Amino acid sequence: MEATAAVRAEGLAKEFGSVRALDGVSFEIAPGEVFALLGPNGAGKSTTLRILVTLALPTSGRAEVFGVDVQRNPTKVRSMLGYVPQALSVDGALTGRDNVWLFAGLYDIPWAERETRVRATLETLGLGEAADRPASTYSGGMIRRLELAQALVHRPRLLVLDEPTVGLDPIARDDFWTRIEELRESTGVTVLLSTHYMEEAEEHVHRVALLHRGRLRALDTPVALERGLGAGKNLEDVFRTFASDEGVPASGGWKDVRAVRRTARRVG
Numbered sequence: 001m002e003a004t005a006a007v008r009a010e011g012l013a014k015e016f017g018s019v020r021a022l023d024g025v026s027f028e029i030a031p032g033e034v035f036a037l038l039g040p041n042g043a044g045k046s047t048t049l050r051i052l053v054t055l056a057l058p059t060s061g062r063a064e065v066f067g068v069d070v071q072r073n074p075t076k077v078r079s080m081l082g083y084v085p086q087a088l089s090v091d092g093a094l095t096g097r098d099n100v101w102l103f104a105g106l107y108d109i110p111w112a113e114r115e116t117r118v119r120a121t122l123e124t125l126g127l128g129e130a131a132d133r134p135a136s137t138y139s140g141g142m143i144r145r146l147e148l149a150q151a152l153v154h155r156p157r158l159l160v161l162d163e164p165t166v167g168l169d170p171i172a173r174d175d176f177w178t179r180i181e182e183l184r185e186s187t188g189v190t191v192l193l194s195t196h197y198m199e200e201a202e203e204h205v206h207r208v209a210l211l212h213r214g215r216l217r218a219l220d221t222p223v224a225l226e227r228g229l230g231a232g233k234n235l236e237d238v239f240r241t242f243a244s245d246e247g248v249p250a251s252g253g254w255k256d257v258r259a260v261r262r263t264a265r266r267v268g
């Protein structure tokens, strides 16, 4: 039997008035995979993530998280995932601890466990010492880690991160990825993120989906996408090819579906 996909999106479309933000996007993410959405500004990355985390409804199409339909059972879906939005999600007036405490409450972590869980999560993310300072005194890297703590306190199976490393210096970005790797090793969490950093996708991501104007233009491992363009090409070349309007025709056909299933079997 094939393992249940961590995420399955089928023909997702989303319209905002006359704007077609998503135009029939399908993909599958295997449990344990690190999967990135790439694409130019306005491509539909955040919209896709927001549908998957149940904060937006698709105009058509459907999506599942670990086999649970996001529209039919949003509460169950929310309990299985942690989400860090593109915009700031911490309250600067509260301490780091109180920011995480709030999420522990939202996710209904039993009272008896709450204090230990919040403390352990902050410590795992290197915020133990800063926990009782207002978040407004944190650096950018610390704020991103605090947001991760908020998203992880209920031990989700899927972590959804919208541009998690934007604005971080190279050291903070490395630190972020080290923590994600540690987390994957200890919990097997599946990671879905969006990013504009190609080196990061090349180095840390198993597969990338390239969106452009609400359509899926390419989906594969970074290496396979690069090879597809020819010798000596990098992911930035892939990005330029598929995100240009003259680019290669949209993919997403039978061949891609087969490749996804194969990866799903291998990873799951």
Ligand SMILES: Nc1ncnc2c1ncn2[C@@H]1O[C@H](COP(=O)(O)OP(=O)(O)OP(=O)(O)O)[C@@H](O)[C@H]1O
Residues within 6 Å of the ligand: 016, 019, 020, 021, 039, 040, 041, 042, 043, 044, 045, 046, 047, 048, 086
């Ligand atoms: N709430 C909304 N109301 C109207 N239009 C919206 C809304 N949210 C998104 N859009 C439009 O949908 C399209 C896709 O937006 P989305 O935020 O998903 O892009 P993105 O790929 O995340 O871009 P970026 O890299 O800039 O974050 C854009 O044209 C955007 O203007």
Ligand SMILES: [Mg+2]
Residues within 6 Å of the ligand: 045, 046, 047, 086, 162
């Ligand atoms: Mg976005």
